[in-house]
C-alpha cells in the first residue's frame with residue numbers, strides 16, 4: 001500500500017458530517033448535502049466541499065468519482081483500543097484484573113518479537129480500515145519495536161495514529177515490565193524518532209494504569225508530558241471496583257484515583273482517560289477544569305462486567321467524552337457495534353443517545369479528545385480526505401424490512417448501528433477497501449429531522 005498515492009478528483013455523493021456536538025449545540029451542527037461534491041487534492045486533503053451545483057470552476061476539470069445512492073461520512077475515529085490484544089477478543093474470564101493477568105499480560109509479552117508485532121500490526125490496521133476506522137488512539141506494549149511497527153503499518157495505509165510505548169514497572173509478569181528510567185529513555189527516543197518520520201503520528205505518554213506504575217514511573221511520565229508539550233497522555237481510570245480498591249491501597253495518601261494521576265501532572269487537556277465508569281463528582285469536576293477527556297468503551301464494560309458509564313453525568317460536569325472499542329476487553333472493532341452498545345448502556349441510566357450524538361463522538365468528538373481535530377473528524381476543507389462510503393446491507397431480509405421504514409438521514413444512521421452497512425474506506429484521498437460489488441439504491445432525500 002502507498003500512503004501518498006492520491007490524485008486530485010471530485011467525489012459526488014450525499015455528504016453528511018457534524019461540526020460540533022449535537023447534544024449541546026443542536027441539529028444545526030449536522031450538515032447533510034444530498035447532492036454534494038468534495039474536491040480532494042493531490043495532497044490527500046479536502047480542497048473544497050459543498051453542493052455539486054456550486055462546484056467552483058477551478059475543480060471543474062478534475063475527474064469525478066460517483067458514489068450516488070450512498071452516504072458519505074467522515075472516517076470513524078477510535079479513541080481507545082489495544083493493538084496487541086487483537087488475538088484475545090472474547091477470552092473467557094472473570095473481572096478486569098483476572099482477565100489482565102490470565103490473558104492480556106502473557107499475550108502482550110510476545111510483542112518484543114518485531115516480526116510478530118509487525119504481523120499483528122498489519123492485521124490490526126487492515127481490520128480497522130475494513131470497519132471504517134481511519135485514525136485511532138492506540139495502546140501498544142512496553143516494547144519500542146512494537147510501537148515502531150504499529151506506526152509503520154498505520155503510515156503505510158494513510159491512517160492517523162496517536163500512540164506510545166506503554167509504561168508499566170510493577171504488578172505484572174516480569175517479561176512485561178520496564179522501569180522508570182527505561183520508560184523515560186525509550187519514550188523520549190521514540191518521540192524524537194517517530195514524530196518527524198510519520199506525518200500522521202502523534203505520541204501519547206502511556207502509563208498503563210496506576211496499579212502497574214510505581215510513583216517513580218508516574219513521575220517520569222509527568223515529566224515527559226511536560227517536556228514535550230505536543231504529547232497526549234493516555235491511561236485507564238475508574239473501570240472496576242477491585243481496580244479502584246487496589247489503587248486506594250497502593251496510594252493511601254491520595255484522596256481519589258484521579259488525584260494519583262494529578263499529583264504527577266497527568267491531568268491535562270491532552271489527557272485521555274479510558275472508562276471512567278465509577279468517577280466521582282469531584283473527579284469529574286477536576287477533569288472538566290483541566291479540559292481532560294474520558295473515553296467510553298461500552299462493549300468492554302459489558303463484557304468484563306465493569307459497570308455502566310453515565311454520559312449525562314459527565315456531560316453535566318463538563319467532561320469531554322470520546323468513544324472506543326477497547327479491543328480486546330471490547331468485543332468488536334466495528335464502530336457500529338460500539339455505538340449500539342453505548343446506546344444500550346445509556347438506557348440503563350434512562351438516557352437515550354441520538355444517532356447524531358454517537359456518530360459525532362465517533363468522528364469529530366474523538367478527533368477533539370485526541371487533539372487531531374484540525375486535521376480529521378469532519379468533511380471540511382483543509383482536513384485529510386478520510387471518509388467512509390456507506391451502503392445498505394445486502395442479503396439480509398430483516399435489515400431490508402427495517403431500512404424500508406426509514407424516512408430521514410438520522411433514522412438511517414440510527415438503524416445502521418443495529419444493521420451495519422457495507423463500508424468502503426478512504427484515507428488521505430485513497431480508496432483502501434472495497435465493499436461487496438452489488439449495490440442497490442436506497443436513499444430518499446427527505447430533509448433530516450430530529451428523531
Ligand code: GUN
Pocket residue numbers: 082096100104208209236239300326329
Ligand atoms: N486497565 C489496565 N490495562 C487495561 C487493559 O488492557 N484493558 C482494560 N480494559 N483495562 C485496563
Ligand code: ZN
Pocket residue numbers: 080081082139236274326
Ligand atoms: Zn484499555
